[in-house]
Amino acid sequence: MIAVPTFREMLAEAKAAVREIQPALAEEEIAGNAVILDVREPDEYEQGALPGAVHIPRGTLETSVEGRIPDKSSHVVVYCAGGTRSAFAARTMQELGYSDVASVIGGFNRWKDEGRPWSAPRSLSPEQRNRYQRHLLLPEVGEVGQLELLDANVLLLGAGGLGSPAGLYLAAAGVGTLGIIDMDVVDASNLQRQILHNTDRIGERKVDSAKKTLTLINPDVNVVTYDVRLGADNILDIIDGYDVIVDGTDNFPTRYLVNDASLLKRIPVVHGSIFRFEGQATVFNPYEGPCYRCMIPEPPPAELAPSCSEAGVLGVLPGIVGSIQAIEAIKILLGIGDTLQGRLLAYDALEQSFRTFKVHRDPNCPACGPGAADIVIAEYDDLCMPHAAEPPAGP
Numbered sequence: 278m279i280a281v282p283t284f285r286e287m288l289a290e291a292k293a294a295v296r297e298i299q300p301a302l303a304e305e306e307i308a309g310n311a312v313i314l315d316v317r318e319p320d321e322y323e324q325g326a327l328p329g330a331v332h333i334p335r336g337t338l339e340t341s342v343e344g345r346i347p348d349k350s351s352h353v354v355v356y357c358a359g360g361t362r363s364a365f366a367a368r369t370m371q372e373l374g375y376s377d378v379a380s381v382i383g384g385f386n387r388w389k390d391e392g393r394p395w396s397a398p399r400s401l402s403p404e405q406r407n408r409y410q411r412h413l414l415l416p417e418v419g420e421v422g423q424l425e426l427l428d429a430n431v432l433l434l435g436a437g438g439l440g441s442p443a444g445l446y447l448a449a450a451g452v453g454t455l456g457i458i459d460m461d462v463v464d465a466s467n468l469q470r471q472i473l474h475n476t477d478r479i480g481e482r483k484v485d486s487a488k489k490t491l492t493l494i495n496p497d498v499n500v501v502t503y504d505v506r507l508g509a510d511n512i513l514d515i516i517d518g519y520d521v522i523v524d525g526t527d528n529f530p531t532r533y534l535v536n537d538a539s540l541l542k543r544i545p546v547v548h549g550s551i552f553r554f555e556g557q558a559t560v561f562n563p564y565e566g567p568c569y570r571c572m573i574p575e576p577p578p579a580e581l582a583p584s585c586s587e588a589g590v591l592g593v594l595p596g597i598v599g600s601i602q603a604i605e606a607i608k609i610l611l612g613i614g615d616t617l618q619g620r621l622l623a624y625d626a627l628e629q630s631f632r633t634f635k636v637h638r639d640p641n642c643p644a645c646g647p648g649a650a651d652i653v654i655a656e657y658d659d660l661c662m663p664h665a666a667e668p669p670a671g672p
Contacts, residue, residue: 288361295367296379300388303354303381311352314342316366317385321358323400325389332398332420335362338369344416349374356381356388399424405497409451417613423451427497429610432456432519434507434535436487438595439525439549439602441473446603447523448491448498452610455491456519458503459483470592507531509654512538521606522546525599529576530657536561536569537652540645547605547617549598554591554626556598559617559636560605564645566618571639576657594626 282290298306307313307327315322315330322332333341335357346353353375357363363380370378381388389395401409401420405427412418418426429452433440436459447455461483463474478486484502491500503515507526516522516538524546526532532548539546539561546561548569561568601622608614621634640646 288364291364291368292380295364295371297360297364297382298354298379299382300391300393303356303379303388304393306352306354306379309352311354312346314346314353314355314366315385316355316357316362319400321385322398324397325385325395326398327356327385327388328394328396330356330398335366338366339373341416341419342370342375343373345419346375350376352377352379354379354381357384358386360384360387405451408495408497412450418611422611422613426451426607426610427453429521430454430456430519431606431610432458432516432522433525434522434531435459435525435527436471436473436483437461437467437525437527438470438551438590439599440487440523441471442596442599443523443525443549443603443606444473444487444491445494446600447606448495448500450603450607451495451497452607453497454499454501456501456503456515457484457487458505458507458515459487460504460506470590470595472596507534509534509656513541513654516542516544519544521609523602523606524548525602529573532569533576533657534654537644538654539563540568541652541654545609547602547609549595549602551590551594551598553588554594556594556624556626557621558598558601558605558624559621560609562609562616562618567636567638568642568645570644571642572621572636574639574643591626594624597624597626 313327313330315326315332316335316338318334326332331345333345353370355363355367355378360380360382363384367378367380401423406413409423412423413420431447431452433444433455436457440457444455444457463478463481463483463486465479467474468476473487473490474483482504484504488500488502491498505511507515512534522535522539522544524532524535526535535546540563543563545563548561549558550556605616608616619636621636623632623634638645643649644652
């Protein structure tokens with residue numbers, strides 16, 4: 278007959294296999310940049326936790342910890358309520374390959390009783406946990422990432438073909454503040470691709486129609502509208518305070534204006550463009566990667582740059598490119614994955630193919646190069662003329 282170890286025996290074995298430390302030493306090691314891991318249940322965590330702790334309930338540790346703490350050489354201080362679950366968690370982490378893990382004796386209860394610093398962390402409401410539960414299952418997002426999204430501010434340039442899918446998915450993802458700039462009204466010809474709007478809203482201001490749609494999707498989202506023309510006189514004030522700009526503009530003057538303003542404010546721009554059956558997307562991260570002028574130093578002649586209103590566009594195409602822009606914006610906000618910085622993603626709907634092209638910073642760029650002159654925000658209509666029946670705000 279096989280003897281089954283008792284819980285006490287398993288606990289004793291776990292404690293013998295890991296390094297246990299008193300709260301005083303744990304506080305010293307945390308001050309020395311150790312990673313703090315809280316393995317209690319969500320309701321315990323919400324009542325109070327060590328500042329800066331990574332929260333992974335013990336029951337999901339094996340499936341989540343490698344995504345949340347990828348460096349297995351990190352010094353990790355683990356705590357629970359009383360020191361039992363943390364001992365088992367530390368033992369599990371050792372088995373997963375973590376080389377420097379310690380369990381706090383007496384856990385959070387003793388830590389608090391000794392008067393050491395703790396706080397009640399901000400957490401999602403039960404309704405938010407239900408809404409974003411698929412995000413919470415992703416180690417790269419989790420509750421911390423979802424709270425970051427709820428605190429984020431993203432500006433959509435245009436409520437048209439690209440702004441529609443980008444806005445829908447960013448709102449659904451829980452981006453807390455979405456700004457939308459567009460000075461047009463909803464027209465029947467928009468509805469083939471601009472899915473923020475519908476037949477009942479023909480004649481309405483696009484920003485008003487967009488706000489109605491986005492707030493119905495997610496009441497967590499604060500939609501800020503700008504029913505104005507984006508120009509040199511207002512762009513710096515409008516983009517100020519936003520974390521990411523999603524550029525759905527369809528003309529060169531506005532793109533150069535946005536590029537220069539984003540460099541001054543150091544705000545990343547997720548660029549998208551569409552034409553007939555083809556689309557492109559990239560990320561311009563000021564002074565980290567190339568800017569728009571690095572890629573296109575000068576606008577092409579007007580006759581070589583027809584707009585979608587002149588050449589047409591497949592209605593589904595902006596849905597694909599705008600969705601890619603939404604993904605890139607979320608990656609930037611959460612600091613996950615590899616963005617399209619330094620890469621131009623080209624999509625051909627007829628071939629159903631994606632190609633990626635390298636885009637390098639131009640050392641002689643007149644906007645972001647080392648020898649560039651001071652940026653002056655100015656109108657560029659004299660350099661290139663927009664061809665759109667639709668407004669500069671979005672394709």
